[in-house]
Amino acid sequence: MAAPRTVACVEIGGIPIALSTSDEGFLDLLRQRYDGFLSSSPPEFELEFDLTSTGPASDDDVRVRREGDEWLIKRGDFRARWDSRTGRGSVRQNANPYSLDSVLRILHSLILAQRGGFLLHAASVICDGRAYLFSGVSGAGKTTMTRLAPEDITLLTDEISYLRPNAEGYSAFGTPFAGELAQAGENCAAPVSALFFLEQGPENRVDEMSSAEAVRRLMRNILFFAEDHGLVEKLLATACDFAARVPIRRLTFYPDARVWEEVRNFARNFAANLQEVPERV
Amino acid sequence: MSETCIYIARSSGIAARALAGEMMVMNSVDSTFFTLNPVATAIFQAADGRTPLRDIVRDRVCEQFDVDPEQAQADAEQFVAELSGHGILLVSNQPLASGAPL
Numbered sequence: 001m002a003a004p005r006t007v008a009c010v011e012i013g014g015i016p017i018a019l020s021t022s023d024e025g026f027l028d029l030l031r032q033r034y035d036g037f038l039s040s041s042p043p044e045f046e047l048e049f050d051l052t053s054t055g056p057a058s059d060d061d062v063r064v065r066r067e068g069d070e071w072l073i074k075r076g077d078f079r080a081r082w083d084s085r086t087g088r089g090s091v092r093q094n095a096n097p098y099s100l101d102s103v104l105r106i107l108h109s110l111i112l113a114q115r116g117g118f119l120l121h122a123a124s125v126i127c128d129g130r131a132y133l134f135s136g137v138s139g140a141g142k143t144t145m146t147r148l149a150p151e152d153i154t155l156l157t158d159e160i161s162y163l164r165p166n167a168e169g170y171s172a173f174g175t176p177f178a179g180e181l182a183q184a185g186e187n188c189a190a191p192v193s194a195l196f197f198l199e200q201g202p203e204n205r206v207d208e209m210s211s212a213e214a215v216r217r218l219m220r221n222i223l224f225f226a227e228d229h230g231l232v233e234k235l236l237a238t239a240c241d242f243a244a245r246v247p248i249r250r251l252t253f254y255p256d257a258r259v260w261e262e263v264r265n266f267a268r269n270f271a272a273n274l275q276e277v278p279e280r281v
Numbered sequence: 282m283s284e285t286c287i288y289i290a291r292s293s294g295i296a297a298r299a300l301a302g303e304m305m306v307m308n309s310v311d312s313t314f315f316t317l318n319p320v321a322t323a324i325f326q327a328a329d330g331r332t333p334l335r336d337i338v339r340d341r342v343c344e345q346f347d348v349d350p351e352q353a354q355a356d357a358e359q360f361v362a363e364l365s366g367h368g369i370l371l372v373s374n375q376p377l378a379s380g381a382p383l
Contacts, residue, residue, distance in 0.1 A: 210301060211301050212300050212301045212302075212303040212305070212316060215300055215305055216305070216314070216316045219305070219307065219314045220314060225312070226312075227310050227311070227312075228309060229293075229294055229295075229296070229309040232295075232296045232307050232308075232309040232312070233296040233309075235296075235307075236296045236297075236298050236305060236307050237298065240298055240300060
């Protein structure tokens with residue numbers, strides 16, 4: 001007789017996913033890792049986990065391809081199937097938490113792409129009720145920006161930002177996916193005020209970017225794995241929409257706390273300029 | 282410069298969007314992403330599978346941009362070879378089925 005399964009519902013970005021396993025140790029790991037994101041909401045999706053022998057996470061490239069309604073996701077340390085029509089799927093992986101993170105990130109990237117959102121390689125925080133995103137290549141300063149942030153900011157993530165469209169633009173949600181900071185984000189959300197692409201330099205300054213450059217850099221930092229023409233088209237349309245609705249700037253910064261004054265000044269000036277735009281008659 | 286007539290068509294496995302005079306192109310198979318400058322964008326937009334590359338260069342590139350015709354042809358062939366290597370363009374010595382719509 002199969003061992004009974006226990007379910008933990010993990011809600012990231014307002015999307016509750018039921019994760020079930022018959023392994024008590026794995027369930028404990030899951031509950032600890034996603035503490036703060038556990039939910040009692042009715043799940044929209046379900047994943048059943050079956051464990052293989054313990055091993056490290058894999059550096060292999062992930063493959064995500066579609067067969068009919070079913071997505072097949074494969075990497076050295078896990079294999080998963082997920083039916084986008086029924087919302088149910090199964091995962092065979094070892095008990096490594098990084099493998100678990102990877103499976104969830106890929107699943108969310110698929111769900112978000114269909115809903116006009118995306119995961120971005122970026123730190124994000126809430127400051128004065130608005131979300132700010134800081135993206136860039138590894139070493140550009142994503143984690144540094146969160147470390148330098150004033151005490152009154154709320155950390156959403158220092159590694160993977162979670163973005164969904166809303167009526168006025170986009171919202172950023174907290175995620176449990178941590179980078180160098182090794183700290184999960186808060187489980188909350190705020191409308192996005194700006195996205196900054198980071199570069200370190202001798203002084204703090206904010207520069208405009210062309211829309212083409214903004215989309216180019218955005219696309220290079222979006223987490224997306226699927227070999228699927230329809231979803232790729234949708235994602236490119238989403239990136240163009242995001243660039244049209246959210247201010248995207250280059251932020252050159254000297255790594256000390258004064259950079260946050262630059263961010264706050266930008267936000268204040270941008271909001272003031274918006275208010276000064278006369279209404280059309 | 283090549284004497285052979287070259288026909289080019291946009292692959293059906295790509296997503297493309299024009300933005301501020303540049304074309305953003307993403308390959309659905311491997312998610313590689315390219316941005317094309319205005320000259321490359323003109324060639325890409327004209328890649329219908331039926332118009333020879335030399336006609337595209339003459340009518341779309343030399344007409345719209347201040348370029349030397351021989352240099353433009355050589356640059357176009359290099360650009361086409363590069364994008365075909367990434368699965369963005371299909372290349373043939375014979376006319377091709379229509380390129381993917383934009």
